[in-house]
Amino acid sequence: MAHITLKDVSKTYSGSAHSAVSGVDIAIQDGEFIVLVGPSGCGKSTLLRMVAGLEAISGGQVHIGDRLVNDLDPAERDIAMVFQNYALYPHMTVRDNMAYGLKNRGASRQELAQRVQEAATLLELGPYLDRKPRALSGGQRQRVAMGRAIVRQPAAFLFDEPLSNLDAKLRVTMRMEIRKLQKRLGTTALYVTHDQLEAMTLADRLVVLNGGQIEQIGAPLEVYRTPASTFVASFIGAPAMSLLDAHVESGRLVLAGHQVARVHAGDGPLTLGLRAEDLRIAPQGLPMDVEFIEELGAQRVVYGLVDGQRLAVVETGAKSISQRVHIAIDPQRLHLFDTVSGRRRDIVVEQQIPSHAHL
Amino acid sequence: MTDALTTNGAPKTMRDRLRLWWRAEPAHPMKRAQFNAPLAPWLFVLPQIAVVVVFFYWPAIQAVTSSFYIEDPFGFGATFVGLENYKTALDSTQYASTAAFTAFFCVVVTTLALGFGLLLAVKADKVIRGAHSYKTLLIAVYAIAPPVAGLIGMMFFDMHIGPFTEIAAWFGYELKVGVNYWDTVVALVTIAVWKQIPYNFIFFLSGMQSIPASVREAALIDARSGWRRFCDVTLPLLAPTAFFLLIINITYTMFDTFPIIDVIVKDKPANNPMTLVYKVYLDGFKGNDIGGSSAQSVILMIVVAVLTVVQFRFLERRVHYG
Known part of the structure; x- marks a missing residue:
């Protein structure tokens, strides 16, 4: 159990001009579940591996607990890691796999047996303790990898996309198990994933990374409701937030010739973000040409074009939808971003006006 | 199935x-x-079978039959003597000492060649910059044919111009390869090991590189000591490679060192060390004792067969195939 502090951490590979990770500051509380999320190549795994000690830290400081760990070996950092492909020792039994790390730290035979037994009970691995990893299924191997981490009772768990190799159903089950386990043990966890759904469901706080830099840190709902940039807006949430070019004309937000809302902002272009569930199909409003419909069962996502720009709308009805529909927009649920920098702009949206009002 | x-x-x-x-x-x-014509598969394997029959079965049968005869040195006839040739060979003290030397030679060369091969592979695996040139340099030796290796080795150990002889002389020792029994042993072992290291190196290195990076990283987190990680994780995962190399190395020392021994020992006057294979050749072709040498080669064949069975039965159980 420990807090983890990253101060201005950066990584530059030798022979490469630009850095893979730069200026990362994260303060992780004791017992917190932090998820690093971002597209592939955003530096999230590199960051995790720097905390683990598998990758040298080019700049900045990493503290685990009160210790500066920059120059410590991975084995001395008091962390346990769960790898994407499990990384079990193929020649050892499940029992030996779980006990190995603890054995090397001089635990007594009795303590070893007890801790392995506890972890096995917790993970329902009891019947498999004497098997080799190759005689286990993917989900069971994943559990062994978890067990190996638990047995050590480390200061922090590091997860490197641990569920990517599992099938969709198992992934959901294991996701819940990991969450429950972490809450029960109260161990600080740092979890890397490219799956935004996994990130949303697991995290106490999300860290959204893009191009080696932090885009936003926050609780999942906070990130979802107030994305700090167009990147976060389009990355978190499914279907992705629709981003459309709009502009302000003497205090009015105009999209495709329609006045969407009255805003307190100077004239000029803006990027308008709209969540699919904040929109609905109405008798009147913004005209949209329907392109295709995704049936999800409980709801369906209608994709269409508004003046040539892609827009997604969630709809729960079962009626057939005509080629051309009208969309009602709630002015209180608009997201406005700077067109150039993509950063969120906190603009006061004033009053509701009928969206069908023509200019 | x-x-x-x-x-x-x-x-x-x-x-x-x-x-x-x-x-x-x-x-x-x-x-x-699946084949429709029943003869087609046989047709396909015929060239291979022909090669095996002509170059292996036929000579082997010849050896077994002639081991029961004493042949006239001038080739005028042969007399059936039963197991006489075997008795002579097994009773001979010279044969016993050659067998003992072969066993010793096998153990020492295999141990050293495997040990150095592994050591170099472990070290080369850690090299990142210039790894390619290191590997090429280490592997290059393998391209040298055994007789050439023997010749190069002999030049190194030559009594008049050999640098090793000079080095020994600095330490006040007179190295007399081909004259002094143990000096010759040292030369033979050195050349045989030197020749075999690259082969072991290639296999160990590729074995090391087939260990998943994440397994090594997991070990890095689990064990602080590099030696522990090597013993507990790397070595067991290299076991299939090591087992394969062990068999290859034993075969190598027993048979393929022939040209090296020939170059070092040939035309040397003294009682020099040699392996059983070389003795078979010496007795058969230099001593014209076809029957005796055939008997020896049959014994050798049995020894190798037994050795292989033993290796598979007892050693392979400890090997983990991933």
Whole structure:
């Protein structure tokens, strides 16, 4: 159990001009579940591996607990890691796999047996303790990898996309198990994933990374409701937030010739973000040409074009939808971003006006 | 098709693979091919069978038959003597000492060649910059043919111009390869090991590189000491490679060192060390004792067969195939 502090951490590979990770500051509380999320190549795994000690830290400081760990070996950092492909020792039994790390730290035979037994009970691995990893299924191997981490009772768990190799159903089950386990043990966890759904469901706080830099840190709902940039807006949430070019004309937000809302902002272009569930199909409003419909069962996502720009709308009805529909927009649920920098702009949206009002 | 010998249709161990082969079942069910003409498969394997028959079975049968005869040195006839040749060979003290030396030579060369090969592979695996040139340099030796290796070695150990002889002289020792028994042993072992290291190196290195990076990283987190990680994780995962190399190295020292020994020992006057294979050649072709040398080669064949069976039975059980 420990807090983890990253101060201005950066990584530059030798022979490469630009850095893979730069200026990362994260303060992780004791017992917190932090998820690093971002597209592939955003530096999230590199960051995790720097905390683990598998990758040298080019700049900045990493503290685990009160210790500066920059120059410590991975084995001395008091962390346990769960790898994407499990990384079990193929020649050892499940029992030996779980006990190995603890054995090397001089635990007594009795303590070893007890801790392995506890972890096995917790993970329902009891019947498999004497098997080799190759005689286990993917989900069971994943559990062994978890067990190996638990047995050590480390200061922090590091997860490197641990569920990517599992099938969709198992992934959901294991996701819940990991969450429950972490809450029960109260161990600080740092979890890397490219799956935004996994990130949303697991995290106490999300860290959204893009191009080696932090885009936003926050609780999942906070990130979802107030994305700090167009990147976060389009990355978190499914279907992705629709981003459309709009502009302000003497205090009015105009999209495709329609006045969407009255805003307190100077004239000029803006990027308008709209969540699919904040929109609905109405008798009147913004005209949209329907392109295709995704049936999800409980709801369906209608994709269409508004003046040539892609827009997604969630709809729960079962009626057939005509080629051309009208969309009602709630002015209180608009997201406005700077067109150039993509950063969120906190603009006061004033009053509701009928969206069908023509200019 | 999945039975006790296979998991998911793939054979579990080398032994099971051999058993499947013996039962004439395909090692993997997916690899079974169908032929309509019954003769076609035989036609395809005919060249291979011909080669094996002409160059292996026929000479082997010849050796076994002639081992029961004493042949006239001038080739005018042969007399059946039963097991006389075997008795003579096994009773001879010279044969016993050659056998002892062969065993010793096997153990020392195999141990050293495997040890150095592994050491270099472990070190080369850690090199990142210039790794390619290191590997090429280490592997290059393998391209040298054994007789050439013997010649190069002999130049190194030559009594008049050899640098090793000079180095020994600095330490006040007179190295007399080809004259002094143990000096010759040292030269033979050095050259034989030197020749075999690259081969072991290649296999160990590729074995090391086939260990998943994440498994090594997991070990890095689990164990602080590099030596522990090597013993507990790297070495067991290299065991299949090591087992394969052990058999290859023993075969190498018993048979393929022939040209090296020939170059070093040939035309040297003294009682020099030699392996059983070289003695077979010496007795048969230099001593014209075809019967005796045949008997010796049959004994050698039996020894190798027994050795291989023992290796597979007892050693392979400890080997983990990933």
